[in-house]
Amino acid sequence: MVVGGVAAGMSAASRARRRDPDLEIVAYEASSHVSYGSCGLPYLISGQVRRPEDLVVVTPERFKSERNILALTRHEVLAIDPWGRTVTVRDPSGSTFKTEYDVLVLSTGGRASRPPVPGADLTGVFTLRTLDDGIALLEYLRGHAPRRAVIVGAGYIGVEMAEAFRTIGLEVAVVEMLPRPLSNFDPDLSELARAEMERNGVALYFGEPLQALEGDVRVRRVVTPSRTLDADLVLFAGGVRPAATLARDAGIALGPTGAVQVTARMETNVPGIYAAGDVAEVHHLLSDRPAYIPLGSTANKQGRVAGENAAGGDATFPGVVGTAVLKAFGLELARTGLSTDEARQAGFDPVSAVVRHGSRAHYYPGGGRITVKVIADRQSGRLLGAQMAGPEGVAKRIDIFATALHARMTPEEVAELDLSYAPPFAPVWDPVLVAARAAVKELGGSD
Amino acid sequence: MVVGGVAAGMSAASRARRRDPDLEIVAYEASSHVSYGSCGLPYLISGQVRRPEDLVVVTPERFKSERNILALTRHEVLAIDPWGRTVTVRDPSGSTFKTEYDVLVLSTGGRASRPPVPGADLTGVFTLRTLDDGIALLEYLRGHAPRRAVIVGAGYIGVEMAEAFRTIGLEVAVVEMLPRPLSNFDPDLSELARAEMERNGVALYFGEPLQALEGDVRVRRVVTPSRTLDADLVLFAGGVRPAATLARDAGIALGPTGAVQVTARMETNVPGIYAAGDVAEVHHLLSDRPAYIPLGSTANKQGRVAGENAAGGDATFPGVVGTAVLKAFGLELARTGLSTDEARQAGFDPVSAVVRHGSRAHYYPGGGRITVKVIADRQSGRLLGAQMAGPEGVAKRIDIFATALHARMTPEEVAELDLSYAPPFAPVWDPVLVAARAAVKELGGSD
Numbered sequence: 001m002v003v004g005g006v007a008a009g010m011s012a013a014s015r016a017r018r019r020d021p022d023l024e025i026v027a028y029e030a031s032s033h034v035s036y037g038s039c040g041l042p043y044l045i046s047g048q049v050r051r052p053e054d055l056v057v058v059t060p061e062r063f064k065s066e067r068n069i070l071a072l073t074r075h076e077v078l079a080i081d082p083w084g085r086t087v088t089v090r091d092p093s094g095s096t097f098k099t100e101y102d103v104l105v106l107s108t109g110g111r112a113s114r115p116p117v118p119g120a121d122l123t124g125v126f127t128l129r130t131l132d133d134g135i136a137l138l139e140y141l142r143g144h145a146p147r148r149a150v151i152v153g154a155g156y157i158g159v160e161m162a163e164a165f166r167t168i169g170l171e172v173a174v175v176e177m178l179p180r181p182l183s184n185f186d187p188d189l190s191e192l193a194r195a196e197m198e199r200n201g202v203a204l205y206f207g208e209p210l211q212a213l214e215g216d217v218r219v220r221r222v223v224t225p226s227r228t229l230d231a232d233l234v235l236f237a238g239g240v241r242p243a244a245t246l247a248r249d250a251g252i253a254l255g256p257t258g259a260v261q262v263t264a265r266m267e268t269n270v271p272g273i274y275a276a277g278d279v280a281e282v283h284h285l286l287s288d289r290p291a292y293i294p295l296g297s298t299a300n301k302q303g304r305v306a307g308e309n310a311a312g313g314d315a316t317f318p319g320v321v322g323t324a325v326l327k328a329f330g331l332e333l334a335r336t337g338l339s340t341d342e343a344r345q346a347g348f349d350p351v352s353a354v355v356r357h358g359s360r361a362h363y364y365p366g367g368g369r370i371t372v373k374v375i376a377d378r379q380s381g382r383l384l385g386a387q388m389a390g391p392e393g394v395a396k397r398i399d400i401f402a403t404a405l406h407a408r409m410t411p412e413e414v415a416e417l418d419l420s421y422a423p424p425f426a427p428v429w430d431p432v433l434v435a436a437r438a439a440v441k442e443l444g445g446s447d
Numbered sequence: 448m449v450v451g452g453v454a455a456g457m458s459a460a461s462r463a464r465r466r467d468p469d470l471e472i473v474a475y476e477a478s479s480h481v482s483y484g485s486c487g488l489p490y491l492i493s494g495q496v497r498r499p500e501d502l503v504v505v506t507p508e509r510f511k512s513e514r515n516i517l518a519l520t521r522h523e524v525l526a527i528d529p530w531g532r533t534v535t536v537r538d539p540s541g542s543t544f545k546t547e548y549d550v551l552v553l554s555t556g557g558r559a560s561r562p563p564v565p566g567a568d569l570t571g572v573f574t575l576r577t578l579d580d581g582i583a584l585l586e587y588l589r590g591h592a593p594r595r596a597v598i599v600g601a602g603y604i605g606v607e608m609a610e611a612f613r614t615i616g617l618e619v620a621v622v623e624m625l626p627r628p629l630s631n632f633d634p635d636l637s638e639l640a641r642a643e644m645e646r647n648g649v650a651l652y653f654g655e656p657l658q659a660l661e662g663d664v665r666v667r668r669v670v671t672p673s674r675t676l677d678a679d680l681v682l683f684a685g686g687v688r689p690a691a692t693l694a695r696d697a698g699i700a701l702g703p704t705g706a707v708q709v710t711a712r713m714e715t716n717v718p719g720i721y722a723a724g725d726v727a728e729v730h731h732l733l734s735d736r737p738a739y740i741p742l743g744s745t746a747n748k749q750g751r752v753a754g755e756n757a758a759g760g761d762a763t764f765p766g767v768v769g770t771a772v773l774k775a776f777g778l779e780l781a782r783t784g785l786s787t788d789e790a791r792q793a794g795f796d797p798v799s800a801v802v803r804h805g806s807r808a809h810y811y812p813g814g815g816r817i818t819v820k821v822i823a824d825r826q827s828g829r830l831l832g833a834q835m836a837g838p839e840g841v842a843k844r845i846d847i848f849a850t851a852l853h854a855r856m857t858p859e860e861v862a863e864l865d866l867s868y869a870p871p872f873a874p875v876w877d878p879v880l881v882a883a884r885a886a887v888k889e890l891g892g893s894d
Contacts, residue, residue, distance in 0.1 A: 297868035325867035395872035407854030420772035421744035425842035
């Protein structure tokens with residue numbers, strides 16, 4: 001049985017089917033859709049993805065016919081009884097039933113934070129987490145033709161949605177409690193995102209907590225301690241929390257992050273129950289601690305391992321190094337490993353170097369300059385992380401550092417990598433090599 | 448003293464200056480330019496690089512004024528006497544002189560193969576190796592307005608020049624002795640290059656050795672055993688050989704590849720003489736043997752190490768994993784490690800897997816499918832190499848495998864990498880992960 005059928009859940013179901021053709025597999029999903037790319041929601045709003053169903057990978061019909069998996073939407077699991085191995089489910093008619101499982105994969109995902117401020121339940125106030133959320137927002141945009149959007153939160157979703165709303169011609173303001181956007185980047189990289197958003201006409205208000213939303217039926221104003229902003233659309237983009245209530249109520253142990261504690265086999269503390277995806281913690285290979293980093297790529301990997309093991313296999317998911325990338329208007333921003341703050345919190349003594357270097361040979365047309373920051377541990381000399389921003393060539397370049405982190409390389413070793421070179425794609429000294437060399441110097445070595 | 452002042456040579460000179468501000472540094476270069484990006488020559492011909500001087504990184508004037516390095520063009524070193532530590536130089540006037548050195552960096556580069564066929568010295572027959580070659584070809588294009596170009600050789604330069612000539616509107620035929628283009632790729636990848644060239648109107652004749660060029664003063668026809676092709680421009684692109692005659696005559700040992708044998712410190716067998724760049728061998732970290740892989744990126748790295756050591760330092764260049772990338776019309780092609788043939792020659796028992804997978808999330812507009820081939824050793828389970836082709840996202844994706852090769856990873860370890868994911872840049876399962884997983888299966892593991 002799978003509880004929650006988006007990325008991790010349906011990966012688990014599919015994997016379990018591949019391993020065991022005879023297993024009976026049912027997946028309950030509270031929303032109206034299973035197996036969709038929720039990371040694509042901003043591009044549904046911007047119009048780059050044309051129809052909500054384009055985000056769906058496999059429909060319930062195809063799960064049934066092609067994989068013999070019963071995927072039931074609008075079926076909410078209300079309770080898990082791990083001793084009796086039963087769950088209580090509410091079906092679309094509103095009636096509830098109990099049903100048994102032998103093995104359960106808990107993949108209830110994350111939920112969007114909804115700040116408890118006055119007016120949070122006005123019409124025109126949205127979160128963007130499920131495909132249902134996306135469809136509701138699209139309908140509001142079509143039905144009410146709002147002109148002024150205020151986004152509360154400047155994390156990944158906040159930044160991506162600022163671009164999406166600008167793309168469809170809205171005035172956009174972003175209100176963020178913290179002093180900068182993308183706060184899991186170092187400040188110098190956040191600053192590049194801030195400048196890019198401003199260049200694209202987004203009004204930015206940092207260090208301002210949300211106090212209230214005002215309006216009649218519809219939202220009309222956003223109030224912070226410093227100002228009142230007109231708004232006819234508000235998006236809460238203040239981050240994602242694990243949807244772990246069901247787990248906690250069932251006696252499944254949560255970790256220090258508030259997400260479900262899991263082993264490398266995706267086992268919870270309760271026999272017969274695995275957890276995967278945005279409801280679960282992930283082992284961070286750099287800090288060697290559990291972390292909460294809800295990402296679709298990780299969800300799929302964890303789901304695969306949970307499904308394999310739920311069907312009697314023995315797979316493991318070693319963990320992540322904290323890699324992430326996003327597009328912010330004309331800028332690609334990426335990070336991997338630990339930021340300077342995270343490195344300090346994990347007990348390292350971080351030093352860093354920042355370079356700006358071309359994405360292509362200096363004479364080849366197009367391209368631009370990439371900012372690369374490399375973070376290393378003064379003590380051990382080990383690479384701890386890297387961050388990048390630039391108009392192109394950032395997304396997959398960060399993966400060089402991600403791979404180097406998995407291999408526990410030093411900046412010196414990164415500086416000696418045999419990376420691809422041709423004028424349309426890189427300068428003869430790739431920005432990665434230049435940045436690694438600068439970090440070697442910071443560590444006290446010869447540059 | 449630097450003998451040969453393009454990539455490796457001027458890197459060495461610049462590095463030596465950084466290490467020792469007081470060193471007297473002179474560089475002799477036989478051609479008319481120093482310190483230029485010869486990899487950019489195809490883009491000079493295509494017009495994407497507007498002027499020859501755009502390829503120059505640092506002029507002799509700036510070497511003098513900014514770095515106190517005397518860079519003398521059109522000064523050909525005719526002989527080295529390693530016992531007396533002198534060289535014989537011919538200056539632009541044609542007169543020769545002898546001069547002493549304490550330490551010498553030999554960086555005479557590579558020379559383009561010129562097949563010894565009748566008619567090879569006709570007007571309109573070119574090689575493309577130096578900036579002088581590029582300028583001569585440009586002048587011929589402007590002065591004679593040729594319509595039909597025949598390229599002899601379908602390696603990197605042959606393929607890039609087919610694109611360049613098509614870009615400026617020429618009819619292009621390629622004649623290649625071997626049965627396929629880019630023969631250091633596996634045949635399935637070569638096939639993608641072949642199809643892309645054909646799609647772009649290039650006539651291709653494989654398995655046909657060049658027999659003769661015919662014409663009056665200018666070249667008019669290219670003759671193979673199977674056909675005679677009309678041509679008013681012929682480019683020899685049959686590969687690069689080390690320009691090692693000067694070295695050999697001076698008693699400097701050449702390796703099995705015909706290039707100068709060097710240590711990781713870039714020392715030759717002759718005290719006081721270093722070698723770097725396209726004249727030198729490079730250590731291949733996969734085969735653990737010397738190889739001849741002339742590339743600008745390697746030349747710069749070797750030059751840097753030679754310069755550091757020539758000035759009294761102690762740097763090393765561990766070697767390469769065989770990474771290369773090129774653009775062939777709308778296709779990016781990249782490789783790293785050993786090809787299947789190379790792996791066999793190096794004593795491995797290669798197995799491989801090929802996948803085709805999207806470069807972006809399936810719902811995100813643009814992008815295309817990337818072909819990824821992973822080669823691994825059946826015996827040890829070790830990753831041996833990877834090759835890729837696709838319309839985007841290939842150049843830097845190959846570097847994930849390059850980094851994994853440096854770290855001696857297995858396909859299993861690659862399949863678990865935490866790679867960057869966002870809809871505009873990658874699908875949730877990156878093609879690299881999908882291909883690595885397929886290779887795990889080929890090796891007999893669980894997929």
